[in-house]
Amino acid sequence: MAEYLIKNGHVFDPILGIKGEVHNIAIRDGKFVEPSALTSSAKTIDASGKTVMAGGVDIHSHVVGPKVNVGRLFRPEDKLFKSPLRQPKNARMEMGFSVPSTFKTGYDYSRMGYCFVNEAAMPPLHSPHVHEEIRDTPLIDNTAMPVLGNNWFMLEYLKNGEIENNAAYTAWLLHATKGFAIKVVNPGGTEAWGWGLNCVTINDPVPHFNITPAEIIKGLIETNEYLRLPHSIHLHGNNIGNPGNYTDTIDTLKLAEGYSPNCDFGRDQVIHNTHLQFHSYGGDSWLNFESKAKEIMEYVNRQKNLTFDLGVVTLDETTTMTADGPFEHHLQSLNHLKWANVDVELETAAGIVPYVYGKDVKVCNIQWAIGLELALFCNDPMRSHITTDHPNAGPFIRYPRIIKWLMSKASRDELLHSFKWSEKVIGATNIESIDREMSLYEIAMMTRAGTAKALGLSHMYGSFTEGLAGNVAIYDLDPENMPSDPEMIEKAFGRAAYTLKDGVIVVKDGDIVGDTPKSTIWVNVKVPENKQVARDVSEKFLRYYSVNKDNYSLFEEHLHNPKVIEVDITA
C-alpha cells in the first residue's frame, strides 16, 4: 500500500488543536502515522498554500434505504437535465440531483472531501435493502441507525418501565440489522399515524399503547446509556415543521436534563437533536411565521449534554422524506404534489413528497435564515453540525454553499437582499444583525471533528491523530490569503484538490481518480442473557410480523466489509 507525506499544508484539526499552522501529515498502511515512520518509498503531495483537514464525517443524511429509493423511483424528473455525464475515470454513471443514485452519492461526497456518512434512518424490517445499497455506494464508509421511536416492543417495555428488557431488545435489534445507534423519529406520532393520527406535543398519549412521547424519549435515553452505545439517541422530535413548534422543541430538549453520557467513546451528549432548523419556528401561522433560533440556542448553549445538526434550507427543488409519516401527509396537503407513504409493521413509517423551496417564497427564506442562525448563535461549533437533512432541506452537495454563507456575511447579505420579500424576511429573523463569520477551524469542527465526536467515532475519524483512518481532504484555499470572492470558498469545498480515503487518492482536482473498499460499521453490544425478551421476540414474529424471525436478521453474506464496534456491558 502506498505511503504518503502531505507536505506544507495549513492543517486544521480541532482534536489536536492545530489551527492552520503548517504541518506535515503522514499516512502508512491506510492510517495516520508520525512522519518519521514513513519509508523512503513514500510519495509526497505538495499542499502548500492549501487547507488540509481530516476526511469529512456526515452525522445525518438519508442516502440509502427504502424511502430514499422510493424518492428515486417516483421522481424521474429529478434526473432530467440534472445528471452530469459520466466522467472517464468513474466506474459507473451518476444519475439524479436531490436523490442521487448510490454511485453519484459516493462520488459527490468524495469530491467534497467526505469519507463517512451516517445513514439517518433504517427501518429494521428493511435492513437487507439498506445493506444492499451500502454495497453499491462507493468511497464512503457507512453506518445506519435503526428507527426505534415507534417500535411496539419498545412501546410496551417502556410503558412498563422495563429499561433492561428494552435494552436487551435494542441490542438484539442492532445485531439483527447490523445497526449503529438508536434513531427516534416523531416518538409515538408515527405509531399514531397507523390510524391516520399524530402526537404533536410530548404529552400526547400514543393510541392504544398509552405512553407519551416524553416517556419514550426519557426511556430511550436511559436505554442508550445503559447500553453504553457510542452515539447518543438521535432525535427528530414531535411537531416538526409547524409554526410555533419551538416551545415543543425546548420541552423536548429539557427531557435531557439530569442525564449524563455513560460510554467509553468520548461523547458529551445524551441527545443529538437532528435538523434543528425544522424545530425552531415561531408564530402561529404561515403568515406570522418567524425565527426562534435565538431562543432555542439560548437554551442549547447552556446545556452541555446536547448536540444538534442544522438542516439548512438551501432554496432548491428537492425531495422530502422522513419516517415522520404524519408530517409528510401534512406536507402533501400543503403543496398538493405526489405523495408516497410506507407504513412498516410494528416499527415505523415513512413518507416522501417533492418540495420546492422557492427563492421568492417568504417562508422558505425564513427557514434558510433559521438554519444559519442556529450555527451563528452557537458558542461551541463542536456541538453544531452542518447538514441539510439531505435531501429534506436540500441536497448534501450544497454543504460548500452553507460553508460559504457561514464564513461570509457579505454572501449572506447579498442573498438576503435579493429576496423578493427581503424586508419581511429581515423582520422575521435575526440574520441581518449577525456579523459573525466562522473560521476554517470552526468549519472543521462542524464537519468532521465535532460530528465524529458526537457519533462516538473519534477513535476512527475526524482528526489526524496517529492510528486513525487515513482520510484526508485538501482544499484549494490559502488561509493566509483567503479569496475576496466568497464564491471561491464554495468552489474549493465542492471540488477537493485531493481526497484520500484510507490512504488512497480517490479524488484529484475535483475528479474521481481512484477506488478503494468502503466499510459498514455497526455496534455489537453484549448484554446479559434475557429469556423474557427472547420469548417476546419469538412471539411477536410468530403472531404479528409478516416475515419469519430467522429471515429478518441480516444474513452474514449480505453484510459488506463490516467493521464491528464491540461493547460489553456484562463486564
Next chain:
Amino acid sequence: MAKVIKDVGCPYCGACCDDVEVTVSDDGKKILEVANVCAIGAEIFKHASREDRVKLPRMRQPDGTYKDVSYTEAIDFTAKMLVKAKKPLIFGFGSTNCEAMSSAAKVAEKAGAVLDNCASICHGSSFLAMFDNGYPSCTLGETKNRADVVVYWGSNPAHAHPRHMSRYAMFPRGFFTGKGVMGRKVITVDPRFTDTARVSDIHLQVKQGHDYELFNAFRMVVRGFEADIPDVVAGIKKEQILEVAEIMKNARFGTIFYGMGLCHSDGRNHNVDEAISLTRDLNETTKWTIMAMRGHYNITGPGAVWSWQFGFPYCLDLTKKNMAHMNPGETSSIDLAMRDEIDAFINIGTDAGAHFPIEAVKHIKKHPMVTIDPNICMASEISDLHIPVGIVGVEVAGIVYRMDNVPIQYRKVIDPPEGVISDEELFERIYQRMCELEA
C-alpha cells in the same frame, strides 16, 4: 436422515411466502417434500429435481438443432454479441435475485444496452401512475395487524397469489385484528365472479373497462357529492356504491390491492392514478393504503435495484453509456422490438417467447438472441443460445423484494446440477469477457 430446511422463501409469486419447509435427501441433492406452500410453488421446488434438466449451455447449429457447449464458449458468444450490437436489449428478471440484477446492470452499462424488466408488460402502468401521483402504501404486516377493510380490485389472489389472503389480507389474526376474517370486510371489484369474489363479503361486478368511472363515483361520494351520481355507474347501482363508500369511509385502516385488471384494461395508468387519488381522498379522514399485486416473486427487485443504481425502475436506455434515459413508449421493450430497433436480445428470468406479441418476437428473431433460464421455455426454443442457470430460491440464495418492497433473504436448499452456475456468476463472467474483448 432426510433433512428439513425451514424458513425457505418461495420462488413463485410476489407474496414471497418465507415459511416454506423443504425436506431434502441425505445427500442434499434431491427435494423430497415441501410444506406450507401452494400448488404452484410446490411444482417449482419439485421441478428442480427433474432428471431432464438442461445442464450445459446449448448453441444453435446451422441445421437448426441445439448442441451442448461449455460455459466458456457460451459466455464468449454472449460477450461478443453485446460488444458488437448497437442497441442490445436485456429483458426479464422477474425470476432471479437482486444480485443478478445488479451484475446485469453492470453488463448493460458497459454494453450500452437497453435494460428492462417484466414490469414493462405488467405493472409498468403502475409506475407511470406513481410518477404522477405517488404511492401511499404499507407493508403487508400492517394490513394483517390493522386492516378492517380490504379491497381486491382487478386482482384475483385466489389463483394468482394463492396464500395472499390467508397470510396477509383476509383471514389472519393480527395485533388489532384479533377476530381475523370475522372482523374484516372484504370487497372485490372484478367484472368476473372470481374465486376471490366468491369468498368476499361484497362483489362489485364492474363493467369491463369501466373501472375509472367507478373510482370517480367513489371519490365523489367520499368528497360529499353523492347527490350528483347517476343511478348506475359502470354497471354498479348507486345504492351499492353508497354502501361501499360508507364502509370505506368508516374503516379504521384499509388497503386496496389492485392487479392487472387496472393496469391492462382500458385506461391503464389512469385507472391506477385514480385508485391512488381515491386512497389520498380517504386519508383526509381515516387511514387507507394501496398496493400493486406484483406478479413474480422478485419482479419488485429490478425496480428497486435499478432505481438506486440509475434512478429509474424500468425501460432504461443506457446506449449513450454516459447517462441513463427512460421514456416508456420509446425505450420500452415491446415498442423497441415492434420498431425493430433491437439488434441483439438477452431473455433472462422470464419467457419473452411466450409473453411478447408475435410481431415483436419476429423482429427480435432477426438478430442474435440468448436465453438465460434454468428450464426449457418458448424463448429458449427460438434462441441462438440457451444458458441454463441455478433456480433462485431453490439452488441459489439471494435477496428478493416482496410486492410491498420488503426485502426477503432467500435460501439455497439444494445444489444446482453439477457445473450449472448462478445468474450472478454468469453476468460477472460476461462482464469480465467484455473487458477482455475491449482491452
